Amino acid sequence: MDELRENNDGQKDEKSVIPGDLYSLMAEIITFAQELNDLKDEQSNFE
């Protein structure tokens, strides 16, 4: 664990193996996919 923490020294999120910005990016992309799906559903219902 200490080794992993040392690996990320100098990054924005010191304790995380994956930089925090990438979690935000993942969340944006997955949320976008879900919203696209909902939009498609709404369009289908409207038509």
Added chain:
Amino acid sequence: MQPLGIQFGNMVGKAALTGVNSSVGGGGFAPAMGTGVLLARTANPFQFQPGQNLFGMVTGRNEDGSFNLRFGNTTMQANSGSELNVGQPLNVTVSNQQQNGTVVLNVATTPFSSLDNQAVGQTLAKMNVPLTEGNLSLANSMLEHGLPLDKATFQSTQKALAQLPPAPNTTVANARIGATCFLQANQLPLTSQNITSLSNFIATNPQLGQQLFNLQNELRQLKIDSNNKLSSRSLEILEKVPGLLGELTAEPSGGVKGSGSSKGRGMSKALFDSAKQAGIETGLTWVGGDDDPWEMVALFRQLHEMMDENPTLYGKLPSTLKGMEENLQAARLLNQGKPDSSLGFYYMQIPLRFYKGESAEVWIRYKWKEGVGRVVDLNDTRLEFSVKTEYLGDLYFTADISEGVIDVNVGVDDEEILAFVEAYLPVLEDRLNESGWITGNFVAQLRSSLDIEREDFISEQDFSSLEGVNVEI
């Protein structure tokens, strides 16, 4: 069959159910029962009036194939020609009485859409509760969550909700009611903080919320079915379930930089937790967050080992838990492997909205550095996503990041969906810009022309040439 005392809401009668013909759907928040007919034999079928609405729940399954149904505090047995799920709410309407001593009960399609406001209103009136819109909504929600509609439960729920400021909209109001019902049903403190954090969690994690409600209903019922004969160890494990919920409702307390949407911010914490469970963020804690190492696999294992003692009591729950445990173990093994080349991918499975059949898989590229280990470099990495959706099929995203610039490709399976995704791709680009990313090329294309890097890695090596290793833990 001996007549059994049963209670339907405020009504008490004696009945024995001799035949059940119904079709069923999922449990919990999903539609509970399809349209069907229950044939109930009773000593006095004429005590039930045609048109009466009755509320109850399927509470257990017996070794002879019959089911226990609970209405209020009383349980009765029923035989069914088709499958029933433990935990399903029952909402039936009395259709008519027959000469042979049976009562025909029509099962509502779902426990939600079919709740009869008039019947709920009549029950409230008997409890001397004013028939306001808010009270009717609260009563309906209590029934949907399997709580008994009696005066004491109604008033304690109402009092708990009064601690909070007015809800800005019905979505928040419903989530708060759901959270309050859940806490109350599990004898957890009805503090404003608990209600707020749980309702936020329910609003942003409908799939996990649903699973937890189902799990809680199942486990709570175990205590009733077993007449408190569960071992002290089993009881100890059951006590951990609220703790599980507490972990999942923990709010992110830092570490996430810039996110465009509030939904995205909430999901970042869930993704971090998924990475922890997948063995990526091994033993680490959220920056500034709780220090309690939450071990989901161990909890799942303990629960299904406990259930192995008497598997017939638990229905599908043990296999569900075992499947989840195996998935997590597999992801951990993948993430512990050392790649042949200097590049490798972390792997995560993410459950999304269960009722929409959504899930996501994410691969995150890292570099293997001798003497250091795996390093995910924010300035030189690649993420690949496979997101399963209900109406667009599988969507494949790749995000290449180099020196702060991000390129995104979206792969889809057919031309119609391609045009749809292309039209909205600028929205994603705008959001990432707002989050501080410098955006490069954003392209949608057919999946067949998308470059999936991890597949190149796999195809480089002939499967038969791989060395077999024992991965038992």
